[in-house]
Amino acid sequence: MPQGDHIELHQKRHGRRLDYDERKRKREAREVHRRSKEAQKLLGAKGKRFAKKRYAEKAQLKKTLKMHDESTSRQKIDDDVQEGALPPYLLDRDQTQRAKVLSNTIKQKRKEKAGKWDVPLPKVRPVAEEEMFKVLRTGKRKTKQWKRMVTKATFVGPGFTRKPPKYERFIRPTGLRFTKAHVTHPELKCTFNLDIISVKKNPNGPMYTSLGVMTKGTIIEVCQGFHLCMKVLVLQHAANTNNETFSFYGMPLKVHHILCMLLSH
Amino acid sequence: MCQLVSPEGDHLGAALYLPQNVGPSQLQEIVNHLLHNEDKLPYAFYIGDEELSIQLGAYMQQKNANVEVTLRIVCQPQAVFRIRPVNRCSATIAGHTEAVLAVSFSPDGRCLASGSGDTTVRFWDLNTQTPLFTCKGHKNWVLCFAWSPDGNHLVSGSKSGELILWDPKIGKQLGTPLTGHRKWITAVSWEPVHLQAPCRRFVSASKDGDARIWDITTRKCIIALTGHTNSVTCVKWGGDGLIYTGSEDCLIKVWETSQGKLIKTLQGHGHWVNSLALSTEYVLRTGAYDHTGKTYSTAEEMKEAALTRYKKMRGNAPERLVSGSDDFTMFLWEPTISKQPKARMTGHQKLVNHVYFSPDGQWLASASFDKSVKLWNGITGKFVAAFRGHVADVYQISWSADSRLLLSGSKDSTLKVWDIRTRKLKQDLPGHADEVYAVDWSPDGEKVASGGKDRVVKLWMN
Numbered sequence: 001m002p003q004g005d006h007i008e009l010h011q012k013r014h015g016r017r018l019d020y021d022e023r024k025r026k027r028e029a030r031e032v033h034r035r036s037k038e039a040q041k042l043l044g045a046k047g048k049r050f051a052k053k054r055y056a057e058k059a060q061l062k063k064t065l066k067m068h069d070e071s072t073s074r075q076k077i078d079d080d081v082q083e084g085a086l087p088p089y090l091l092d093r094d095q096t097q098r099a100k101v102l103s104n105t106i107k108q109k110r111k112e113k114a115g116k117w118d119v120p121l122p123k124v125r126p127v128a129e130e131e132m133f134k135v136l137r138t139g140k141r142k143t144k145q146w147k148r149m150v151t152k153a154t155f156v157g158p159g160f161t162r163k164p165p166k167y168e169r170f171i172r173p174t175g176l177r178f179t180k181a182h183v184t185h186p187e188l189k190c191t192f193n194l195d196i197i198s199v200k201k202n203p204n205g206p207m208y209t210s211l212g213v214m215t216k217g218t219i220i221e222v223c224q225g226f227h228l229c230m231k232v233l234v235l236q237h238a239a240n241t242n243n244e245t246f247s248f249y250g251m252p253l254k255v256h257h258i259l260c261m262l263l264s265h
Numbered sequence: 266m267c268q269l270v271s272p273e274g275d276h277l278g279a280a281l282y283l284p285q286n287v288g289p290s291q292l293q294e295i296v297n298h299l300l301h302n303e304d305k306l307p308y309a310f311y312i313g314d315e316e317l318s319i320q321l322g323a324y325m326q327q328k329n330a331n332v333e334v335t336l337r338i339v340c341q342p343q344a345v346f347r348i349r350p351v352n353r354c355s356a357t358i359a360g361h362t363e364a365v366l367a368v369s370f371s372p373d374g375r376c377l378a379s380g381s382g383d384t385t386v387r388f389w390d391l392n393t394q395t396p397l398f399t400c401k402g403h404k405n406w407v408l409c410f411a412w413s414p415d416g417n418h419l420v421s422g423s424k425s426g427e428l429i430l431w432d433p434k435i436g437k438q439l440g441t442p443l444t445g446h447r448k449w450i451t452a453v454s455w456e457p458v459h460l461q462a463p464c465r466r467f468v469s470a471s472k473d474g475d476a477r478i479w480d481i482t483t484r485k486c487i488i489a490l491t492g493h494t495n496s497v498t499c500v501k502w503g504g505d506g507l508i509y510t511g512s513e514d515c516l517i518k519v520w521e522t523s524q525g526k527l528i529k530t531l532q533g534h535g536h537w538v539n540s541l542a543l544s545t546e547y548v549l550r551t552g553a554y555d556h557t558g559k560t561y562s563t564a565e566e567m568k569e570a571a572l573t574r575y576k577k578m579r580g581n582a583p584e585r586l587v588s589g590s591d592d593f594t595m596f597l598w599e600p601t602i603s604k605q606p607k608a609r610m611t612g613h614q615k616l617v618n619h620v621y622f623s624p625d626g627q628w629l630a631s632a633s634f635d636k637s638v639k640l641w642n643g644i645t646g647k648f649v650a651a652f653r654g655h656v657a658d659v660y661q662i663s664w665s666a667d668s669r670l671l672l673s674g675s676k677d678s679t680l681k682v683w684d685i686r687t688r689k690l691k692q693d694l695p696g697h698a699d700e701v702y703a704v705d706w707s708p709d710g711e712k713v714a715s716g717g718k719d720r721v722v723k724l725w726m727n
Contacts, residue, residue, distance in 0.1 A: 085364040085382020085406045087702045088451045089539060089618055089660070092472075092496065092513070 127152075127204050127215050136171065147171060153178050155196050155212045155220070170211055178214075181222055194222040267321075267336045269296060272627065272644060273582055280335055285322025292317075296340050307343040309686075312336060316686065341627055344667030346556045348710035350682045351672075351725040354696045355712075356394035358722045360387055365716025367409050367703045371416045373554040374709035376433055378419055379722050380407030386421050386429075387722075388436055391712065394724055398436025402429050411453040413464035414552030415567055418481060422450025422469055430481055443479055445486045448472035454502045456522075458552040459575050462568035466522075468508050470497035476510050478522065488525035492518055499541045503584055504549055504575050509600065511538030511588050519600050531598055533606050536591035540619045544585040544643060547624035547664065548578045551708045556666055558709065578626065585643070589617030589631055597629075597646035608646030612639060619661050623668035628685060630671050632659040638673045638683065650688040654681050663706045663713075674701035674715055680725070694725055 017023070035054075042050050133148035149171045156177050162168060184191045200219040202208035214220060269277040269292075278299045293308050310317040317324060317338065325332065363382030370377050376397075377389045386407055388398040403423040410421035418439070419431045426446035430439040448471055455467040466487070470476045475491040495513035502508050507528065508520040517531040517538055543549070553561055553570035561567040585607075586598045593613045596606040615635035622629050622643055629641040638652040638659055657677035664671055670691060671683045678701060680694040699718035706713050713725040 081382075081384060081405050083363075083382075085366055087366045087660070088408045088449070089498070090702075091408075091449065091451075092537075 125216070132204075132208070132213065132215075133170070149173060150176065150211065150213055152176065153214045155179070155199050155214060157198065157212070172211065181220065183222055197221040197223050266332075266334075267338055269299065270337050270339050272339055272341050273580060277340065283321060285325070286320050288320040289317055292338065292340070304345070306345060308340045309343050311339045311341065342625070344556075344625065344669070346667055346710070348665040348667045348670060349727040350665075350670050350684075350691045351694070351713045351727055352682075352692045353726060354694065354723050355726040356724040357696070358389060358394060358396065358724065359720065360396045360399070361385070361716075361720045361722070363406070364699075364718040364720055365702060365722055366407060368705050368714045368716045368722060369410065369412060369703075370705050370707040370712075370714065371412050371433065372414050372551045372708060373416055373558075373560070374707040374711070376416075377707075377712075377714050377722075377724075378410065378412070378433065379703075379714070379716050380410050380421050381716070381720070382406040384423070386410060386419070386431060388433060389714075389722060389724075391724070400429075400431050400436055400438065402438045402442065403427070405449075408450055409453055411455055411467065412550075413455045413467070414458040414550065414571070415462060415464050415564070416552075416554075417463060420453055420455075420467055420469075420479075420481075422453050422471075424449040426450060426471060426473075428453070428469055428479065430484075439481075440484050443484060443486070445477055445479075445489070446471035446473055446475075448496075451497060452499045454500050454508075456502050457504050457549045457571070457575070459504070459568055459571035460506055462564040462571070468500050468502055470500035470510060472496040474512070476500050476508065476520075478508075478525065488522075490518075490520050490525050490527075492527055495537075498537060498539055501541050501543050501546065501586075502549070503543055503586075504545045504579065505584060505601065507600070509541055509543070509586055511541045513537040515590070515592075517541070517586075517588055517598070517600075529600060529604055531588075531596075531600060531604060531606070533596050533609075534588065534590040534592055534594070536616075538588050538590050539617060540589045542587045542589075542620040542622045542629065544622045544626040545575060545578050546622055547666075548575050554708060556709060582644075585622075585626075587620050587622065587629055587646075589620040589633075591616040593617065593633075595620055595631055595641075610639075610641055610646050610648065612648055612651070613637070615658075618659065621662050621664060623664050623671075623685075624666055625668045628668060630662050630664070630673075632662045632673055632675075634658040636675075638662060638671065640671070640683075640685065640688070652681075652683045652688070652690065654690050654693070655679070657700075660700070660702060661704050663704045665706050666708055666710045672704055672706055672713060674704035674717070676700045678717065678719075680704060680713070680715055696723060697721075 038050060039054060132150065132152060134151050135145050136147040136149050138144045138147050147169060154172045154177055156172060179196060180193055181196050182191050183194050198221050199209060199212045199214060200221055202213055202215060203217045204215065266280055267283050268280045271277055277296060289310055292310055296308050297305050361381040361383055365379050365381045368379040375391065377391055378386060380386050384403040384405060384407060386400040387396055390397040405424035407421050407423050410419055412419050419433050420428055422428045426448055427442040427444050428450060429442045432439055450469050450471050452470040453467060455464055458464055465482055466478055466480050468476050468478045474493045474495055474497060475489050476497050477486045478488040480487050490510065493510065493512040493514055497510050497512045499511045500508065506522050508522055509517060511517045515534045515536060515538060518527055519529040520526065521528050553567040553574065555574060561570060583599050583601045586600050587595055589595045593616060595610040595617055597608040597610065598606050613633040613635055615633055617631050617633045619632040620629065627643045629643045631639050636655045636657060636659060640649045641647065642649055655675040655677055657675055659673050659675045662671060662673045669685055671685060672680060674680045678697040678699055680701060681690055682692040684691040697717050697719055701715050701717040704713065704715045711726065714722060716722045
C-alpha cells in the first residue's frame with residue numbers, strides 16, 4: 001500500500017507503460033485460473049478463510065442469477081395437484097364448518113373427560129387428617145413437627161424419586177406403596193391382578209390426589225391385559241397418549257373393591 | 266260435478282257429472298278417452314294440490330266439500346314406464362386414487378364416466394362393473410364433465426382451467442386441451458341435439474367470471490360471455506338456444522348464442538347463485554334417447570327424434586328456470602317472458618346447493634345444507650313436501666326417469682331414495698365410507714352411480 005502519492009504523481013507526469021493495457025487485460029484473464037489454483041492449493045487456516053469467502057460469493061452470485069431469471073410473464077396456474085379434492089360447489093367454501101365441528105367435538109370430549117371421572121360413588125366419608133397422616137417429630141431435640149407420614153396405601157409410579165429428605169414434607173413409606181391392584185368385575189365376578197398406572201382422583205382433595213394416596217372412593221387407572229375379553233369394564237387409558245381418544249369400555253369399577261383385596265407389591 | 270283440467274290449465278272437455286264411486290282408475294279411462302290416446306297412459310289426479318287416491322265420494326266426505334261447486338281435477342300425465350327403486354349396492358369399483366368429484370351416465374345409459382381429484386377421467390363398463398378406460402391428460406383435479414347429448418363426446422373441465430375432449434368409445438383424448446379460462450372450470454353444458462346434430466358446441470363456466478362457447482370441430486373458443494363480476498357457478502344451455510349463467514355476484518344472465526350478446530339479467534338473489542335448473546333439462550340431457558332404448562344411426566334422425574321429444578316435453582308453456590342460492594331461497598323464473606321472478610321459494614334454513622327439475626317438469630327438488638330435500642310444484646313453485654332423513658348437508662340430487670323417485674346424496678355418506686307419491690323415504694342406501702359428492706340415475710332407470718370422498722364408485726341396482 002503506497003503511503004503517499006508518489007506513484008500517482010509519476011503516472012501523471014510520465015504516463016503508463018506502453019503495454020500497460022495489454023498486460024492488465026492478460027493479468028485479469030489469468031485471475032480466474034489464479035483463484036482456482038488458490039482454491040485448490042490453499043491449506044489450513046488460510047484455506048478455510050478462502051473457502052468461506054468463496055462460498056459467500058457463490059451464494060450471492062446465485063441469488064443475482066435467479067433474480068435475473070425471473071420474468072413478469074408467468075404460468076397462469078400452479079401445476080401442483082393438491083390433496084383433498086373437492087367438487088366445484090365446495091371449492092369456494094372454506095371448511096370452517098368442519099373445523100367448528102371438530103372443535104366442538106373436542107370440547108365435548110373434554111367435557112366428557114371431565115365428567116368421566118365423576119363416578120357415581122356412594123357418598124365417601126371424608127377422611128380426617130389425623131387418620132391419614134402421622135406426625136413425625138424431627139430435629140435434634142425432636143421438636144419440629146412439620147413432617148407427616150402417610151398411613152394409607154399409596155401409589156408413586158415407576159419413575160419416582162424422593163425429594164431430598166431435608167425438604168420432604170410428606171413421607172410415603174415403602175411398605176405402603178403398591179404397584180398392583182386386585183380388580184373385581186362386579187358382574188363377571190372375577191378378579192384380575194392388574195398394574196396400577198396412576199391415581200386419578202382422590203375425593204378428599206387434590207393434595208391427596210397428588211400424593212397418590214388411595215383411600216375409599218379413589219379413582220385409579222389400571223392397565224388392562226391383552227387376553228382379557230372385550231366385555232371387561234375397566235377404565236383403560238394409555239397414560240402417554242396426547243390425543244383424546246380413550247377406549248372407554250364402560251362404567252368404572254367400584255373402587256372400594258380394590259381396597260378389599262389388597263395388594264401385592 | 267267435476268271439471269278435468271290439464272296441468273297447464275286447459276279444460277279437457279266439458280264439465281261432467283261423475284258418480285261417487287269413481288276412483289283414479291276410472292278417471293284415467295275417462296281422460297284417455299277424452300284425449301283420444303291410443304295407449305292407456307297413466308295419470309295422477311290432483312284436487313287442490315292434493316293427490317286423489319280414493320274414490321270421489323269418500324274424498325268429498327273427508328273434505329266436506331260443497332257438492333254444488335264444480336270440482337277442478339288436475340290430471341298430470343305420468344310416465345308410462347315405472348322405475349323400480351334401487352335397494353342394493355351391486356358393485357363398489359375402486360380405481361380412482363383421489364376423491365371422485367363427478368359421475369354421470371351417458372345419455373343412452375350405456376356408459377358411465379367419473380372424474381376425480383387424481384386428474385383422471387375413468388370410464389366404467391356397466392355389464393361387468395369393471396374399469397374400461399382411464400383417461401389421463403388433465404393437470405389438476407377433474408372438477409366437472411358433460412356428455413354430449415348424442416353420446417359421442419365427453420368434455421371435462423379441470424381445476425387448471427383447461428377442457429379436454431374425449432372419445433368415450435375408445436377412451437382417447439381428441440386433440441389438445443382447450444385453454445382459455447384463467448381459473449378453474451365450474452360447469453359445462455352442451456348445446457341441445459335438437460338444435461344441432463351432431464353436437465358441436467358447448468359452453469363452459471369458470472371461476473374467472475366468464476363463460477365460453479367452444480366448437481369442438483375447430484377446437485376453438487368461439488365466443489366468450491363476459492359480464493359477471495365474480496365466479497360463474499353454473500351454466501345451462503336452454504332448449505330454445507339461450508344460455509343461462511348463474512354467478513357468485515348474485516345475478517343470472519341470459520345470453521343468446523349466435524353472437525354472445527347479453528339479453529337479460531335476472532336480479533333478485535341476495536347471495537351467490539349456486540345452481541340452475543331448467544324444466545326441460547332432462548330431455549336436453551338425454552337428447553333423442555328415451556326409455557324405449559332405441560338407437561339412431563344418423564344425426565338427422567337423432568335431431569328429429571330429439572326435437573319431437575323436446576316439443577312434447579315443453580308443450581306450449583315457456584321454459585322455466587329455477588335458481589338456488591346461498592341466501593336460502595330459490596326463484597322460479599320464466600326468462601323468455603319477464604325479468605321478474607314468477608315465484609320465490611323460501612323455507613330452507615341453510616344454503617340451497619342443488620336444484621333439479623323432474624324429468625316430466627312437474628316437480629322441482631332442492632337439496633340444501635340444512636339436511637333436507639324439499640319438493641316443490643314445478644309449475645307454480647309452491648312448496649309440497651320436505652324430505653328429512655339425512656344427518657348432514659345434502660349435496661346432490663337426481664331423479665329417476667319416470668319422475669316417481671328422487672335420489673339424494675349427502676355429506677353423511679348415505680344416499681336416500683324418496684318416493685314422490687307417498688312423500689316418504691323409500692330406501693336408505695348406506696355403504697359409502699365418506700361424503701358422497703356426486704350421484705346420477707341412469708336414464709334407463711336400471712342403475713344408480715355414486716362417487717365420493719372415499720375414492721370408490723358405487724353402482725346400485727334393484
